[in-house]
Amino acid sequence: MGLALLMALQSAALAPPPPPALVSDFDLATFRPSGDAADGRGCVGRDPSEIVVCGRRRRGGAYPFAEMERKFAVGPIVAEAGIGGGATGRAYVEGVEIGPGMRSNRLMVGIKLPF
Incomplete structure (x- = not known):
């Protein structure tokens, strides 16, 4: 009886440890356009290790709400x-x-x- 109990306790699986918490110090709100680009749009970074994202805004705002409303209207x-x-x-x-x-x-x- 004691041997069966020891074998049952030994074969019990332990729960896997939780995944490590994702820690990041990146916050897009802290970044501002550099303004030193040759093309005048501020799309060149000063530091070669930094990641620079460039783009143009749409006419009429960043999001085409009128077009989305037309496409996805509820009927x-x-x-x-x-x-x-x-x-x-x-x-x-x-x-x-x-x-x-x-x-x-x-x-x-x-x-x-x-x-």
């Missing part, structure tokens, strides 16, 4: 698609009461044809 979700010849197919749900306390829930597929 009604309709499961309907054109299937050719002016016809459209759609999928929808329907619920009908068929008796006292009894309800029939249906998944329907429909096709609309122009005439």
Whole structure:
């Protein structure tokens, strides 16, 4: 009995140690444009070991909110698609009461044809 207990304790897996905390002294807010570049934009660093990021701002601001609003506008979700010849197919749900306390829930597929 004692041997079985010792073997069970020895085979118990220990939890792995937590990963080391990520420590960084980099803060982008502390950096300012150098302003000493030959092209006038401030894109050349003084120290060859530093990383310099350059870019141009968009017209109308940094983020194109009007374009994003147009692309990702929230509208009604309709499961309907054109299937050719002016016809459209759609999928929808329907619920009908068929008796006292009894309800029939249906998944329907429909096709609309122009005439």
